[in-house]
Amino acid sequence: MKHDLAHRFEHLDENMMKVEVNLDDISSEWLGYVMDLLFEVGVNDVFYIPIYMKKNRPGVMLQVLCDTKNLELVKSIIFAETTTLGIRYYPASVHRLERRFIKVDTHLGRVSVKQGFHKGMLVQQAPEYEDCRKLAEKHKIPLQLVFQEVWKEL
Amino acid sequence: MKHDLAHRFEHLDENMMKVEVNLDDISSEWLGYVMDLLFEVGVNDVFYIPIYMKKNRPGVMLQVLCDTKNLELVKSIIFAETTTLGIRYYPASVHRLERRFIKVDTHLGRVSVKQGFHKGMLVQQAPEYEDCRKLAEKHKIPLQLVFQEVWKEL
Amino acid sequence: MKHDLAHRFEHLDENMMKVEVNLDDISSEWLGYVMDLLFEVGVNDVFYIPIYMKKNRPGVMLQVLCDTKNLELVKSIIFAETTTLGIRYYPASVHRLERRFIKVDTHLGRVSVKQGFHKGMLVQQAPEYEDCRKLAEKHKIPLQLVFQEVWKEL
Amino acid sequence: MKHDLAHRFEHLDENMMKVEVNLDDISSEWLGYVMDLLFEVGVNDVFYIPIYMKKNRPGVMLQVLCDTKNLELVKSIIFAETTTLGIRYYPASVHRLERRFIKVDTHLGRVSVKQGFHKGMLVQQAPEYEDCRKLAEKHKIPLQLVFQEVWKEL
Amino acid sequence: MKHDLAHRFEHLDENMMKVEVNLDDISSEWLGYVMDLLFEVGVNDVFYIPIYMKKNRPGVMLQVLCDTKNLELVKSIIFAETTTLGIRYYPASVHRLERRFIKVDTHLGRVSVKQGFHKGMLVQQAPEYEDCRKLAEKHKIPLQLVFQEVWKEL
Amino acid sequence: MKHDLAHRFEHLDENMMKVEVNLDDISSEWLGYVMDLLFEVGVNDVFYIPIYMKKNRPGVMLQVLCDTKNLELVKSIIFAETTTLGIRYYPASVHRLERRFIKVDTHLGRVSVKQGFHKGMLVQQAPEYEDCRKLAEKHKIPLQLVFQEVWKEL
Numbered sequence: 001m002k003h004d005l006a007h008r009f010e011h012l013d014e015n016m017m018k019v020e021v022n023l024d025d026i027s028s029e030w031l032g033y034v035m036d037l038l039f040e041v042g043v044n045d046v047f048y049i050p051i052y053m054k055k056n057r058p059g060v061m062l063q064v065l066c067d068t069k070n071l072e073l074v075k076s077i078i079f080a081e082t083t084t085l086g087i088r089y090y091p092a093s094v095h096r097l098e099r100r101f102i103k104v105d106t107h108l109g110r111v112s113v114k115q116g117f118h119k120g121m122l123v124q125q126a127p128e129y130e131d132c133r134k135l136a137e138k139h140k141i142p143l144q145l146v147f148q149e150v151w152k153e154l
Numbered sequence: 155m156k157h158d159l160a161h162r163f164e165h166l167d168e169n170m171m172k173v174e175v176n177l178d179d180i181s182s183e184w185l186g187y188v189m190d191l192l193f194e195v196g197v198n199d200v201f202y203i204p205i206y207m208k209k210n211r212p213g214v215m216l217q218v219l220c221d222t223k224n225l226e227l228v229k230s231i232i233f234a235e236t237t238t239l240g241i242r243y244y245p246a247s248v249h250r251l252e253r254r255f256i257k258v259d260t261h262l263g264r265v266s267v268k269q270g271f272h273k274g275m276l277v278q279q280a281p282e283y284e285d286c287r288k289l290a291e292k293h294k295i296p297l298q299l300v301f302q303e304v305w306k307e308l
Numbered sequence: 309m310k311h312d313l314a315h316r317f318e319h320l321d322e323n324m325m326k327v328e329v330n331l332d333d334i335s336s337e338w339l340g341y342v343m344d345l346l347f348e349v350g351v352n353d354v355f356y357i358p359i360y361m362k363k364n365r366p367g368v369m370l371q372v373l374c375d376t377k378n379l380e381l382v383k384s385i386i387f388a389e390t391t392t393l394g395i396r397y398y399p400a401s402v403h404r405l406e407r408r409f410i411k412v413d414t415h416l417g418r419v420s421v422k423q424g425f426h427k428g429m430l431v432q433q434a435p436e437y438e439d440c441r442k443l444a445e446k447h448k449i450p451l452q453l454v455f456q457e458v459w460k461e462l
Numbered sequence: 463m464k465h466d467l468a469h470r471f472e473h474l475d476e477n478m479m480k481v482e483v484n485l486d487d488i489s490s491e492w493l494g495y496v497m498d499l500l501f502e503v504g505v506n507d508v509f510y511i512p513i514y515m516k517k518n519r520p521g522v523m524l525q526v527l528c529d530t531k532n533l534e535l536v537k538s539i540i541f542a543e544t545t546t547l548g549i550r551y552y553p554a555s556v557h558r559l560e561r562r563f564i565k566v567d568t569h570l571g572r573v574s575v576k577q578g579f580h581k582g583m584l585v586q587q588a589p590e591y592e593d594c595r596k597l598a599e600k601h602k603i604p605l606q607l608v609f610q611e612v613w614k615e616l
Numbered sequence: 617m618k619h620d621l622a623h624r625f626e627h628l629d630e631n632m633m634k635v636e637v638n639l640d641d642i643s644s645e646w647l648g649y650v651m652d653l654l655f656e657v658g659v660n661d662v663f664y665i666p667i668y669m670k671k672n673r674p675g676v677m678l679q680v681l682c683d684t685k686n687l688e689l690v691k692s693i694i695f696a697e698t699t700t701l702g703i704r705y706y707p708a709s710v711h712r713l714e715r716r717f718i719k720v721d722t723h724l725g726r727v728s729v730k731q732g733f734h735k736g737m738l739v740q741q742a743p744e745y746e747d748c749r750k751l752a753e754k755h756k757i758p759l760q761l762v763f764q765e766v767w768k769e770l
Numbered sequence: 771m772k773h774d775l776a777h778r779f780e781h782l783d784e785n786m787m788k789v790e791v792n793l794d795d796i797s798s799e800w801l802g803y804v805m806d807l808l809f810e811v812g813v814n815d816v817f818y819i820p821i822y823m824k825k826n827r828p829g830v831m832l833q834v835l836c837d838t839k840n841l842e843l844v845k846s847i848i849f850a851e852t853t854t855l856g857i858r859y860y861p862a863s864v865h866r867l868e869r870r871f872i873k874v875d876t877h878l879g880r881v882s883v884k885q886g887f888h889k890g891m892l893v894q895q896a897p898e899y900e901d902c903r904k905l906a907e908k909h910k911i912p913l914q915l916v917f918q919e920v921w922k923e924l
Contacts, residue, residue: 020400033903049357056668060212079405085405092482099547201669206518233894234893250701280641297389330507332645360509396555398480488797492760520830665831
């Protein structure tokens with residue numbers, strides 16, 4: 001178990017924006033695509049919520065969490081790639097833990113583990129999904145076995 | 155409180171079909187419309203379920219409950235009005251209560267109440283929504299007050 | 309294709325309010341009704357979100373988007389027509405595109421198309437649902453065929 | 463029907479905070495547990511929303527409504543008991559009705575009923591679930607019959 | 617790590633029934649209650665699915681998985697405790713793994729772990745939630761730490 | 771617009787199986803992964819449904835549609851990659867339309883369009899998502915513009 005040098009201090013980010021759009025006239029195929037585009041430009045999160053809209057329409061709400069300085073870019077992508085005529089948003093604070101990445105060696109191979117520290121105490125340890133997935137595919141074993149091997153070393 | 159003559163015996167309907175379609179490339183506007191069309195031809199129920207489909211698509215499952223003898227008609231409407239290339243279905247039994255409709259007089263007006271009997275015992279009493287809605291609009295009072303007035307008479 | 313004179317400039321509306329209520333002791337029949345009432349008084353949007361509440365209750369969150377000057381009216385309707393004892397809300401900004409309505413002539417009939425402009429560029433074109441629905445019913449053809457005829461003319 | 467002395471005035475609470483966390487790497491077993499913990503420390507509400515996250519993950523959003531003075535405590539619980547590395551939040555106003563509790567006597571037993579008053583007018587009357595549940599269990603009758611008996615007395 | 621004697625062979629259960637009811641006129645409070653009642657009489661599973669029903673109603677589908685020999689009892693509870701006038705159902709096969717329970721000793725205390733065997737191979741190991749919850753409460757530590765301690769011993 | 775030779779006759783497939791698993795103790799990360807694995811072995815569809823499970827757990831139902839001859843393989847993957855101890859399934863019929871693929875040339879490039887025929891009549895025309903996505907990326911234009919160009923040629 002080796003410690004990576006990468007880390008950030010725990011902090012409060014007061015410049016985040018939550019962006020929302022309700023959609024009732026769009027193909028879900030396009031929604032999968034716009035999620036990819038938004039992640040590519042570096043937003044913090046993108047996700048969908050099922051909603052019940054007027055006239056018996058099973059709609060979807062797109063929610064994006066992004067830095068306020070990227071708001072214009074996010075809006076441009078949403079106006080271009082979805083069918084909406086309006087985008088709503090409101091500021092949000094985000095409390096982020098200090099993050100460190102450590103490398104954990106198992107008999108299956110090496111895996112990064114993301115750690116979260118709250119007031120200096122270790123509260124989260126999450127094996128990186130992509131590392132575990134690659135080892136599962138390499139060894140042709142279930143993904144959950146890879147996670148279990150990592151947990152044993154933590 | 156007067157008794158209506160309309161009623162049906164409690165019975166088991168073995169000829170029902172549950173029809174399902176997954177949709178990830180359709181506008182919700184069209185889904186509200188096809189629900190109306192399906193009810194118009196007399197299916198027993200139509201509803202949507204939010205589902206998570208491949209490629210991050212927030213899709214929708216259409217479910218229809220209909221009599222087996224209407225299956226071909228239901229399939230024709232779904233093929234014409236949605237974007238699907240396949241419809242799946244499987245038989246289901248339905249246990250239906252004996253139903254009676256009674257008229258209940260309140261100081262706001264008369265309301266139909268649907269009753270359900272299981273093995274001869276009254277187990278359900280539901281004021282008809284459309285009757286209550288009309289009285290709420292006529293008297294310009296909240297809908298829940300109308301329901302409460304009916305419940306007091308039951 | 310004729311241009312309608314109606315249009316609005318693209319703008320930022322800073323006076324919107326997002327209103328939320330969690331409900332775990334109400335009939336869905338009443339929820340369909342209160343949605344209609346809220347649209348009738350001119351709110352911008354009303355929709356429901358499925359939520360998981362305490363004691364294994366599959367509840368519903370009502371969300372309303374309205375102008376701040378209508379907040380009192382919206383609250384009165386919600387207190388009268390739902391079962392809640394508290395309503396929460398927070399301000400939201402809405403970026404609205406410039407909207408124009410054009411008329412498009414197809415061999416099936418005329419349809420309004422709502423256009424959205426972002427920084428002067430056309431980014432959205434949506435055939436009006438109600439116009440398309442009427443043509444589908446008039447010609448007894450699938451709704452999607454009507455939309456397709458309109459798209460060909462855009 | 464007797465009046466309880468307990469009541470509160472209708473008021474606007476400007477010090478509430480809405481707290482949100484997106485989760486895609488946690489067991490639902492733990493989510494049921496953290497809901498209990500959060501209610502125990504006195505938050506106003508806790509609930510979950512199904513969301514569609516990246517990489518085809520059917521995630522969950524945890525939402526908590528709490529007083530701003532409890533924000534640090536709520537964050538500590540969430541960081542300790544969930545797998546998140548960040549918590550977002552934003553202020554919300556809550557309009558609360560005046561509440562009174564009355565006791566209603568039915569032939570099944572006594573039940574508390576929570577009343578809500580808006581501008582001095584009675585707009586809500588809700589039989590207390592736990593009281594009704596106990597009477598249903600005591601008399602071995604359906605829960606809905608207990609509620610109906612209470613409604614008749616209101 | 618000690619082995620418990622309890623176990624069952626892997627088998628196919630052909631006598632299961634899936635029971636479904638759509639509900640659009642019921643309080644969620646009652647739905648939490650009927651879930652408890654159904655588990656008490658020994659059904660295999662009870663859960664709710666959010667559905668979009670006619671007239672803009674955010675309804676709920678109740679699904680129950682039970683042995684066919686308990687079908688009549690399940691139907692009686694649903695007719696008594698919900699507002700439905702009809703219950704639908706269809707047979708389902710269930711492939712169940714061989715189950716064994718082992719006791720795992722950690723420095724926090726002893727925990728049962730449920731194991732699942734497929735064709736003789738161990739494929740599942742799940743620490744019992746209730747055991748872990750008790751240890752978390754006893755030691756006043758996060759629930760996830762208890763699970764992690766158990767995983768290290770597996 | 772050129773016709774592809776590939777096509778299939780409209781037919782009824784009576785050998786399909788619907789497979790279901792309820793999950794309340796699994797990471798969503800693993801659920802995205804198992805969806806990929808199941809598609810790789812050729813199942814017809816995989817998707818998730820949000821469900822409300824006991825003890826306030828926001829669970830997920832995995833549903834798979836596959837040919838009966840692949841049932842054992844599907845079960846093995848689910849037992850290996852998820853945390854379930856039981857898998858339920860029931861037969862379903864699937865009515866599949868005759869499918870043809872045509873190539874459509876637009877000024878942006880060539881796109882495959884999947885057509886569906888019901889009783890010899892063309893009822894569906896769907897531009898292939900992956901083709902449209904590539905053209906959107908190549909020309910750096912919104913995805914919806916590519917779809918619109920294809921629709922104009924249909």
